[in-house]
Amino acid sequence: MTHERELKQPVQLCDPGGRLNPTAVGWSRVPLHTCNLRGRWLRKKRWNYWAVTTDTHLFSVTVSHLDYAAVVFVYWLDFATKGFHEQTVLVPLGTGVRMPETVTGEIAFRSKRLSVLMRDDGGLIELRVNSPDFGGRPLAAEFEVRRPVAYESINVVIPWAEDTFQFTSKQPALPAEGVVHLGRAQIDFDGFACLDYGRGIWPFRSMWNWASASGIQQGRTVGLNLGGRWTDGTGMTENGFVLDGVATKLSDDVRFHYDSRDFMRPWRIRTANSDAVDLEFVPFFERVAKTNALVISSEVHQMIGHFYGRIRTAAGETVAIDRLVGWAEEHRARW
Numbered sequence: 486m487t488h489e490r491e492l493k494q495p496v497q498l499c500d501p502g503g504r505l506n507p508t509a510v511g512w513s514r515v516p517l518h519t520c521n522l523r524g525r526w527l528r529k530k531r532w533n534y535w536a537v538t539t540d541t542h543l544f545s546v547t548v549s550h551l552d553y554a555a556v557v558f559v560y561w562l563d564f565a566t567k568g569f570h571e572q573t574v575l576v577p578l579g580t581g582v583r584m585p586e587t588v589t590g591e592i593a594f595r596s597k598r599l600s601v602l603m604r605d606d607g608g609l610i611e612l613r614v615n616s617p618d619f620g621g622r623p624l625a626a627e628f629e630v631r632r633p634v635a636y637e638s639i640n641v642v643i644p645w646a647e648d649t650f651q652f653t654s655k656q657p658a659l660p661a662e663g664v665v666h667l668g669r670a671q672i673d674f675d676g677f678a679c680l681d682y683g684r685g686i687w688p689f690r691s692m693w694n695w696a697s698a699s700g701i702q703q704g705r706t707v708g709l710n711l712g713g714r715w716t717d718g719t720g721m722t723e724n725g726f727v728l729d730g731v732a733t734k735l736s737d738d739v740r741f742h743y744d745s746r747d748f749m750r751p752w753r754i755r756t757a758n759s760d761a762v763d764l765e766f767v768p769f770f771e772r773v774a775k776t777n778a779l780v781i782s783s784e785v786h787q788m789i790g791h792f793y794g795r796i797r798t799a800a801g802e803t804v805a806i807d808r809l810v811g812w813a814e815e816h817r818a819r820w
Contacts, residue, residue: 489641489721489736497521498642498652498684505642505650512721514637514732516588516654520684525648527552530820531584532683533592533603535612537628537661538699538810539676541565543789544626544665546601546614548582548592551820553781555579557594557601559614559624560772561665562789563672567770570620574599588654588682608632610678612663619667628663630678632656637732639710639725643685651685657708658699658727676700679708691715691818694741696754696766698792698811702804705729709792709811711739711754711762724756726796733799735761745815748786752813764794764806766813787814 490511496518500506503524522529532549543562549555555578560571574596576582582594592603602613610630617623638656645651661678664671677699693715699708708727716722717738724735739762742753752766768788776783792809 489734491734492517495519498650499523504647505644509652510642510644510721512639512641512734514640516638516640516682518587518640518642518652518684520586520652522586522684522686525686528649528686528689530651530683530685530687532681533584534681534683535603535630535678536697536812537612537630537663537674537676537678539674540700540810542665542672542674543810544628544674546603546612546626548584548594548601548603550579550582550584553578555582555594557582557596557599558774559599559601559616559619561667562770562772564769564789569770569772571772571774572599572616572619584684586684588656588680608634610659610680612678622668623666625666626663628661628674628678630659630661632659633730636730637727639723639727639732639734641721641723643716643719643721643723645688645719649686649688651683651687653685653723654680654682655697655710655723655725656680656682657697657710658706659708677706677708687820689819691816691820693816694814695816696741696764696792696811696813698806698809700809700811702806702809705804707796707804707806707809709764709796709806709809713739713741724762726798728798728802728804733761735759737761741813741815743813743815748788748815752788754813761797762794764792764796766811767791767793768813781820783816783818783820785814785816787812
């Protein structure tokens, strides 16, 4: 394991020439980076991914800008019935889609098929989604997500090279409530939200594993964020968890063991060189999202399920994990 520098002051992600600012490499407990990406057309990737979970449902909305296109997608899942629908809108060249350089800010997307609003003032986040035809039914969703005072998260720069790098802010276990109107059905949400904020300059070929979970365990609020493969060899990881609003950053790599021929089989997720993470993930639903457009392709197997096992905090406290709702995924991309 390597030592990861903890940042304490605001910093620009890029230097004036658009390359990685060396002083930006590290991690922080709150977002400190201004992601001033420039140049490198087709290589810049920006996204805001939100997922809200309860013990019975998941709702997710993403706005992404990949330089050659903006991709906006929404999906929801009913755990009991396995009712699922996903809607995606592609905007060539991302025309009109503006992504803020900081975690806070506003993203507004409007089209005939789908409208999305994400507004973050630092303490309160508003999420609104409307679609006139979401699998044959109109959709209207509204959420309020609250970022508690002194809430800590996992904020990291991954430095592949001075011209390829990524800033990610992973914020699990944010209290969230809202309502989803789907046709005549009303689904009330009182649970937790997770933000995956990403800004960077990516290589053409990428692969990663990602696991996230949020919920209450033995009266305590737990949020997990674990990743693999894409950070290997960089000296940095995105691994950590948030317990009652306090972040534990893990410098150890995390290994994902699963059967890529049958993603529905249980997964094992462990830290490579310590006992900080020892989890079993048991999926109950597989979301598959594929894109194949000539040289551009993407394939995601996102498994929704429950986590079991234990984690250990920086203070040495062991926390048991039992039936914690979340997801684990494999993503392969040429983009």
